[in-house]
Amino acid sequence: MCLIIAHGDGDGVISAAVLKTIYPEAMVTFSKPQHLLRLLEELGDNPEITKIYIADIGLDRHNSRPIVECVQRHKDKIKLWVDHHHGSEKLIPVLKDKLLLDVNQPSCPAVMAINGIKVLPKWLEAANACDRPLDYPDNSISLLWNQAFRVIISLQAPKELRKLQYNFLEFLLHHKHAKYLANFRSRYELIAKNTLATLPTIQDVSQKIGFVKITRQTKIDKRLLFLEAYKKYEILILWEMVNGKHFLTLGTKNQKIDFLKIFSLSSGSPFRVRLKGNVDVLIEIILQQLNPWLDPDER
Ligand SMILES: [Mn+2]
Numbered sequence: 001m002c003l004i005i006a007h008g009d010g011d012g013v014i015s016a017a018v019l020k021t022i023y024p025e026a027m028v029t030f031s032k033p034q035h036l037l038r039l040l041e042e043l044g045d046n047p048e049i050t051k052i053y054i055a056d057i058g059l060d061r062h063n064s065r066p067i068v069e070c071v072q073r074h075k076d077k078i079k080l081w082v083d084h085h086h087g088s089e090k091l092i093p094v095l096k097d098k099l100l101l102d103v104n105q106p107s108c109p110a111v112m113a114i115n116g117i118k119v120l121p122k123w124l125e126a127a128n129a130c131d132r133p134l135d136y137p138d139n140s141i142s143l144l145w146n147q148a149f150r151v152i153i154s155l156q157a158p159k160e161l162r163k164l165q166y167n168f169l170e171f172l173l174h175h176k177h178a179k180y181l182a183n184f185r186s187r188y189e190l191i192a193k194n195t196l197a198t199l200p201t202i203q204d205v206s207q208k209i210g211f212v213k214i215t216r217q218t219k220i221d222k223r224l225l226f227l228e229a230y231k232k233y234e235i236l237i238l239w240e241m242v243n244g245k246h247f248l249t250l251g252t253k254n255q256k257i258d259f260l261k262i263f264s265l266s267s268g269s270p271f272r273v274r275l276k277g278n279v280d281v282l283i284e285i286i287l288q289q290l291n292p293w294l295d296p297d298e299r
Pocket residue numbers: 011012056084106107108131
């Protein structure tokens with residue numbers, strides 16, 4: 001049996017759809033960096049699985065070595081690995097030309113396209129907009145996915161998320177289920193309204209940096225919040241508490257700022273990172289690191 005493993009976000013589902021058109025016999029499953037090791041170990045040892053194609057799953061930066069070792073053990077089964085995340089360079093010596101990697105590409109379908117794989121222009125644009133909304137305008141497919149995705153996330157319903165991923169895949173491949181997906185649009189309206197209501201609560205850290213605190217109780221679309229905040233700020237610091245733990249998400253629209261470099265992170269997106277730890281300490285570190293982007297009289 002052949003298997004496609006892709007990230008469950010818009011970019012990943014569209015990547016899975018592209019791979020499915022090349023390998024129609026393959027089954028599809030969705031995963032994420034933190035779950036990839038266990039999944040690969042299981043599949044690697046399963047004699048029924050003969051070919052594996054992977055797309056859009058970055059290496060878990062806390063756990064990359066065991067993954068690379070696991071890939072090494074099962075490299076014969078892994079026929080293709082497409083990625084655009086920093087950190088996946090570690091797979092080059094193991095996978096060689098079975099790895100299509102370009103961290104400068106906005107999406108995995110874009111990586112496929114520059115490597116000669118046929119990708120429908122609409123799908124390519126949608127995947128780019130899903131991962132890099134600032135650089136690529138949404139089209140009907142990316143909007144559909146993003147809005148539906150936010151509704152499911154806000155319901156915190158993993159089972160529904162899985163169902164949605166398959167429906168989205170079906171929609172891409174066969175243009176069925178359009179009605180099913182379209183009904184998410186009306187449910188999204190409240191989330192969009194909540195998100196816009198959060199905008200006035202953003203505080204100025206400086207002229208260029210905004211800070212906002214959100215709670216899980218109010219369902220918002222973080223992607224939309226960042227996009228709206230970028231109309232005023234270059235950087236937004238978002239503070240949220242999830243299950244008693246504090247997280248700070250840093251986002252920027254400034255292409256010259258690379259959060260991966262600034263915070264010495266080995267994987268993820270240069271423009272959006274999530275930091276965990278003591279909030280006061282983190283904010284101190286963040287402001288120190290972002291000092292060059294603070295206004296001179298505020299330093
Ligand atoms: Mn991606």
